[in-house]
Amino acid sequence: MKSNYFTVVRFIMALATVLAIFAQPYIPPKKLLLHPNTKNFPSIFAPQNAFRGSVVRWVDRANYELLCEFQELDGYQSCGFTLAWNTAEKEQLICDSAASDEDGDGWGWENDASCIVRIEDRSASTIVEIEDSPPPECGPEAVDPDGDGWGWEYDRSCIIPAPSLPTSQPAAQVITFPACTGENHDPDDDGWGWENGQSCIAVETGEKATGDQGDAPECSSAAKDPDGDGWGWENHRSCIFSELVAQPHLTRENVAGIDLSAYDGIEVEVFYEGRAEHLRINMVNFDMAYGAKGGTFSEKFMSAFVRAEDLRAGAAFVKLNEFSVPEWWVKESNAIREHAAPDFTNIVAVGVDLLDVGIHKMRVERMELVGERISRKDFLMLLMVLWGAVLLVEVATRYYLLRRTTLRSEHQLASLTTRAVQLEVEKSALHSRAVTDPLTGINNRSGFLRDVKSAYSQGSAPCIGLLLLDLDHFKAINDDHGHEMGDKILKEFAQIVDGNTRRDETLARWGGEEFVLLVPNVSAGQLSELADKLRRVVANHIFAGEQNIRITTSVGGALDIGDLDFEALFKRADMALYRAKTVRNQFVLG
Incomplete structure (x- = not known):
């Protein structure tokens, strides 16, 4: 192999390196779609103190459009939309088939238990509106602790009347249901039954229940409320889960999340109507090593703010380095310095929420993680490794060729030496014969x-x-x-x-x-x-x-x-x- 061959290889490598450096910014980024995604679980949340009149409810759940109303703030609380994933309890309560929800209310019945039907699995044709026999309306003193539009009064469910909205905002659509015609279809006397493969409203045929307003039984865990609307099913009857917090509390010792550290940021596309100047993008990272108070603070909350004006202009890209850990979490968890910094290695929830008083309408269109397929640092390091490999191959090849030439020369020299000795012997013999x-x-x-x-x-x-x-x-x-x-x-x-x-x-x-x-x-x-x-x-x-x-x-x-x-x-x-x-x-x- 001649030296000009290596010169050609180095020239090609240099040309490819220059082209790669100029082309690197144009490499398509890697993306991970979080929403809409059928593998994730969307839900809404609002402040715990419902007596202040704060409300959150779905306006159009199929399109992930929600309405938040803050009449008065009660501490550092928020209202908004959250995504969670990979929790075994929820996966167990997901219906295998959308056919289980014949009445289109989002609930089905499989294996002798209630199950939730994903919104993405339902079609418009499965939603049935029945104009007669509307569900009972709650009285003025009824409460809706979970803010889903349903209350509990006279030992049965009732619909909370929708609050007055500005004329610029359309009223929320209300789905009505048929009345139960048979007996013993409402075993828990909550006003809801199951008949003909669909939910129905149990109409009282006898004397109406009297007495003070009853309280619905409390669910034993959040797992009984898989759709996050505040209502669950336990012991063959409805139960209420009233502990609404900004994010669902995770108590398992090992919660499988998503590692987002390899991404640069999250691209959020949200349609928003309201008076808030900023929306908050939040993430929850789970790690049992956080905090000194058992598992209470195993979820680290991180957030970044986006201007509403930017969201109205289109999708907003929020870099991960813009997220920070709130001071209250660091103090209450007594976190060490290493844990006080943002961590994206095991994200279990992502959400968008608001902190301002007023009526807010929000539709979450898309949430997608975006990152470089290869960082510039790694890209340059890769080029250096390739150059090192090429030079190493060249050095090895040159050494091999030189070694082979040397061995060949040594062999030739040995052959010549042997021949010279033979010639000397022959010369001596000839000389001896000559004299x-x-x-x-x-x-x-x-x-x-x-x-x-x-x-x-x-x-x-x-x-x-x-x-x-x-x-x-x-x-x-x-x-x-x-x-x-x-x-x-x-x-x-x-x-x-x-x-x-x-x-x-x-x-x-x-x-x-x-x-x-x-x-x-x-x-x-x-x-x-x-x-x-x-x-x-x-x-x-x-x-x-x-x-x-x-x-x-x-x-x-x-x-x-x-x-x-x-x-x-x-x-x-x-x-x-x-x-x-x-x-x-x-x-x-x-």
Whole structure:
């Protein structure tokens, strides 16, 4: 892989990075629709003190339109709309089928128990309006503690007359119901019965109940009032749940909520008519670790305010960092600093409410969480990781290529070294064969001339002696015993002469049966003694073992005392050998 390849990759990465940075703001945000959503439970709430005349009721429940009226505030209380979800008690009381609500009042009957039908599951065709037999109207002294438009008087339910509204606001629609025709359809004597698969009004046929106004039985828990209207069903009779607070109190040790911390904010679309300048967006986060008073303060309330003018202009986006924890909650829960800050990790309820005196009409159109799919910080971190990965791959690839090239070079170097050694061995063998006589194993003529050149080049030997040795009658030996025997005799002769010479003396086969011996640093007498010694040793040696062959050698010598070159010295020794061979077995010094 060449370096220009990495250059192209880096260029492409740089171009993609620039495009990604410019395109990041255009990545579609992630969204979570809270309302309208069939998995969530909408409800309305109002102040606890209903004797002040404060009222909250649905104007158009199918469209989530409600009406709040504050005639007089009683402390820090509010009126509004809330969403809750994922509570097991409510899920158990939801009807499996909208067919269970044949009279269109929002209540059905399944498995021998009352159940609530989601508004989203109902159709307009299931709502039946009956003009005759209207439900009884409450008297002026009747109370409506939950603010749902229904009261309790003379041991039965009654309808609270709607308050007078400004002419600009339409009156709320009232659904009427048929009268019960049979007997024993109202076991709890609350004025309501069940007949022909629908709710009906129990008409008293006998003497009317007398006495003071009775109080409806209290429900044992909020779970008996799944729709949050203040009425429940318990022990086969209606019951009233009068403890209305700003948010339903959660007492389970583990309430499953929604983690909103990954979102940036909530987009709220609310139609509002009224005199309030601000609406409050609130959230409830559940955590048993909150507060030091058991589970009472396990729900942390957080809120942010939105101007009504902004809501009239369209959907308003409220960032999560705009929410704050109210001071009263921090003080009453005795929360530590870590818990006093907003927390969105387990939100169990979201709502919109008002705090102003007056008549307010509100329709909650949409509540949706919005957040970046990837924050700019995470996006830049991702780009850095990608660049790091690319550079790491490049470094690893370059290291791999360099390592592979190095190993290949080392292998080639090892091969070349091995080849060089082989060539050196071959060279040495060739050189040895070039200067060595293959038959006798001593120097041949080339090797001898090399040593002669070396001896003459040093210039340290004042006297150089030269002996030429020739086997007498060697031709007759070849003729009588054969060339193989002649070769053996030549080998033995070379061994005998070489064994009787010094280390600095050079013996060589000049050719055929003629040998030459170079003797440095020698005098004429020493040269003569050496020649006679060699001649006698050869003459006394028995060649070829059992063949009992004896031969003699003629020796011619010459001495260079510094006035001759090798060619002149060799000619003088050769002439002396010629004279010696005329006699045989003689030494002649030329």
